[in-house]
Amino acid sequence: MGKRVAIAEDNILALRSIIDKLSVYDDIEVVYTANNGLEMMNHQQLESIDLAIMDIEMPVMDGIKATQQIHERYPEIKILMLTTYDDDDKVFNSLLAGATGYLLKSESSKYIYQSIISILDGGAVMSASIALKTINYIKREEEKNCVQFSLTERELEILTELKKGLAYKEIASKLFLSEGTVRKHIENIYRKLQVNNKVSAINIATENKIIK
Structure with missing residues (x-):
């Protein structure tokens, strides 16, 4: 049975190009097309499709907003963003909205065909340049969080060992420090994170991706 696909694209030339690219694959059926996100979302056959291919910049309702609403109403429908935009905001807002793929x-x-099959098999796909942007974004966020809380490299080490469940004495032995020094570092960690216990410190550090 073929994979049922719908396409939201307001540019007629781009739409024809996408349809042409998919037409050579017998197991892909383009069920319908839409000129914008609202038209895609309100189409009577929406519930029957397996995957929506979504442009981003469209009139009436853009692709990101449509993705969010479709994902909330029909989480079983996979969504692939297919766009010319590669800026960070559009990439990450699309992924947060529920898209499982972002291709140029x-x-x-x-x-594009292989990506559709991968998504429908439970995977996630990105163009190579988009994947690199995502990795760099994550790195920048981690660096930003470390700067935000001003934790030193030693404090990060100790916080990581705390998360592993090590006692102060064990941390001191592992890092070749005195137990008193470890306690002093932990006091500094609590002060910087504005907490008063180990569990809260670990939770904040993990949520903000300061430690893994």
């Missing part, structure tokens, strides 16, 4: 329109028909 310049990708080959074979890669």
Whole structure:
């Protein structure tokens, strides 16, 4: 049975290009097309599709907003963003809205097809340049959080060992410090994170991706 796909794209030339790229694959059926996100979301056949291919910049309702609403109403429908935009905000807002793929329109028909199959098999896909942006974004956020709380490298080490469940004495032995020094570092950690216990410190550090 073919994979049932719908496409939201307001540019007629881009739409024809996407349909042409998919037309060579017998197991992909383009069920319907829409000119904007609202039209996609309100289509009577929406519930029957397996995957929505979504442009981002469209009139009436953009692709990110439509993605969020479709994902909330029909979480079983997979959504692939196919766009010319590669800026950070659009990438991450799309992923947060519920998209499981983000490809640039310049990708080959074979890669778009393989990405659709991968998504429908439970995977997530990105163009190579988008994946690199995502990695760099995560790194920047981690660095930003460390700067925000001003934790030193030693404090991060001790906080990581605390998360592993090690006692002060065990941390001191592992890091070749005195137990008193470890306690002093932990006091500084609590002060910087504005907490008064180990559990709260670990939770804040983990939530903010200061430690893994």
